[in-house]
Amino acid sequence: MLSKVITISQQKGGTGKTTLTVNLALAFIKYHNLKVAIIDTDPQGSLGKWFMIRAEKKISNNNLTFKTASLWGAQYESKILKKDHDIVIIDTPPKIESDARPSIEAADLVLIPVSASHVDFWATGAIADIAKQANKKILIQINRSNLRSKLINKTNDFIKNLKLSSTKTIIANRQIYNSSMGEGKTAVEKQKKGKAIEEIKKLSEQILSELK
Ligand SMILES: Nc1ncnc2c1ncn2[C@@H]1O[C@H](COP(=O)(O)OP(=O)(O)O)[C@@H](O)[C@H]1O
């Protein structure tokens, strides 16, 4: 068992925390044959809704466990889950700031999604500070980006200014991420080949090497 915890956190809503949670979870299962648990700590429960749709459609996967917890509870829950899972992913709500601490303390890696937008930049400092204080490995994930946008350079400058690193894979803005969620699926399950699969697979490989 690898027994590692990834917390996906970002003050701003809609940056792709839940989307990254499910796509990474299925990538770890599909491409690396790992056992994965996902924990929904967002009272909005989008991750839970996604999982319920899967359950209703009988899209079963023995290597995927779903739990809900409060931000505090996630610390306890992840400790238990990592005993018999390779990876535990904690999906968090927006607007958490000081409440984020327990879920960040539980993490071996804190993944912070941002899109190439100043509004996302402004929201990123608080979580990054909490993760730095807790001495955690932090990676910024550029998500939902137009790969040709000039804002990508600005995003890289912003990440450098925060003295942080980003993953080597930018996740583009792709319809498949959006449409698959509503079906209780992931891009990784909907497509056999394609750009979304390539980028999520590459990202899952880098994250695993960071965790080992
Ligand atoms: N890479 C992407 N490409 C296209 N749409 C995306 C992408 N990532 C997220 N989305 C969409 O953006 C919206 C917000 O994503 P979500 O994962 O729910 O964010 P969060 O959990 O951070 O609030 C959803 O409609 C989702 O389908």
Ligand SMILES: [Mg+2]
């Ligand atoms: Mg969410």
